[in-house]
Amino acid sequence: MAEDSTQSPGDETRRALVVAVSRYADPTLRQLRAPAADAAALGTVLGDPELGDFLVTTVTDGSAHEIRIAVEEFLSGQQPGDLSLVYLSCHGLMDARRRLYFAATDTLNVRLAATGIEARWLLDQLEECRARRQVIILDCCFSGAFAFGSKGDSDLGLGDRFLGQGRGRVILTASRATEYSFEGSPTPHSAMPGSVFTSALATGIRTGAADSDNDGWITVDDAYAYAFGEMRAAGAQQTPQRWLYGAEGGIVLARNPTAGTASGPMPRTGPTGQAPPRRHDQDTRHDSRGALPEVHPTRSTLREHWRRIAAVAGALALAAIAAVSAYNVFSSRTSAFNHTGNVVEASGPWRLYISSDASSPNGCTVAITDLDHDTTSTVPRVAAYNLSTWQMQATGRFRLEPSQTGCEVDAEDGAGDGLLPLHVIRGDSEAFNPSGTVTVHVDEAGFVTEPCLFVLHDAATGTTLDSAPVTRQQPTQQLDAGARSSVYLSNVPCPVTVSDT
Secondary structure, three states, X not given: OEEEOOOOOOOOOEEEEEEEOOOOOOOOOOOOOHHHHHHHHHHHHHHOOXXXXXXXXXXXXXXXXXXXXXXXXXXXXXXXXXXXXXXXEOOEEEOOOOOEEEOOOOOOOOOHHHHOEEHHHHHHHXXXXXXXXXXXXXXXXXXXXXXXOOOOOOOOOOHHHHHOOOOEEEEEEOOOOOOOOOEOOOOOOOOOOOEHHHHHHHHHHHHOOOOOOOOOEEEHHHHHHHHHXXXXXXXXXXXXXXXXXXXXOOEEEEEOOOOOOOOOOOOOEOOOOOOOOOOOOOOOOOOOOOOOOOOOOOHHHHHHHHHHHHHHHOOOOOHHHHHHHOOOOOOOOOOOEEEEOOEEEEOOOEEEEEEEOOOOOOOEEEEEEEOOXXXXXXXXXXXXXXXXXXXXXXXXXXXXXXXXXXXXXXEEEOOOOEOOOEEEOOEOOOOEOOOOEEEEEOOHHHOOOOOEEEEEEEOXXXXXXXXXXXXXXOOEEEEEOOXXXXXXXXXXXXXXXXXXX
């Protein structure tokens, strides 16, 4: 149901739509505790006349139809001079073609196209919106994929598509395109039992702590940098992202309640009218081990960035995997490799990607025929569902044949170069570089079987290095990688987080 606030705007109309879904009819979708708390916390600070001074509309536990209507009504009523903010907290789901959907109470995991809210649809509504300044905040799994357009085709030139009207759009996401967004323990300065990302945002605004330059105003950049820092301090294993499309990060979200200088009407931007200057110590690598936030390229640089990536990834059948690879360069490509049609030629380690959709309810396997020795093996031994990755050390020429219609197959050179902490849902992990001993941890909700046996391998040879069982009573274990520089976990039985010890 939707509730409208009665806050009075300042010299501009500031409108916010807060959408939160905690309850799901589909038994395969876990019930969430965070979204309701998230909506209440963020809606309160945004709607407070002394803080955000937004006109807030809240939709809690709505059906897909109700949420679509609320979004369309909200965005269609905007004027060019308005500031429009849209916030979503819910499950984020990927289909077999790597398209992102937001889950409503009646969304069915096996019928996403019919019952989910496709990210592409939301982008279309934002394009139709007349507001020249838009802020989108997404706190859900795979939310980083929203900035890539959430499409399964090979069109990566997205900068122009998202420019919109006027000054454009700012997108904040709780995680990267392949990461999960976590509920969990409060951040150091927050007592809210919500998601780590939204709790940090709301706390930074409510306390004024996000006003890093003490000018009395909290901008989008201020709030993002504060949330990023709080999540790193709390050890949160996800990477918030910020994207600018023809926009500036200096849009003011709220007043600092502890500063005496923030009085009068809410300005459109910070005192300079521009995004704050970049600090000299900021590190812009896509590295989850870094301590500072990522600032993504704007229109012209983004276009050239994606053109270069598209040139490298053009041979991939699954273009969405190329979008994931855009921030994770596989540095282990040292061998001769070619993938044409359904034939792979490799002289070193490579990865097999398998994706299944709703037309393959029995999962997928791939028959791999060694064309040099006329032998055939099946990977994996037990059918895989959704998207999974499998490490391959065999060299030579191979024909790849999926088990049924609805199964898609792709191949990539090298074992990968994952960054720790690494989250693995199914299949083999990407290869990563350990410092000696690695820690594996399974959350309480992740035990789909028990015990969960994790096996660590050398990425170059496939040799088993160590193994350990994980149980609810002992959810954390350590694995010894020895002196190996590149290793991976094979066929993970439970969703797991891998980190340096």
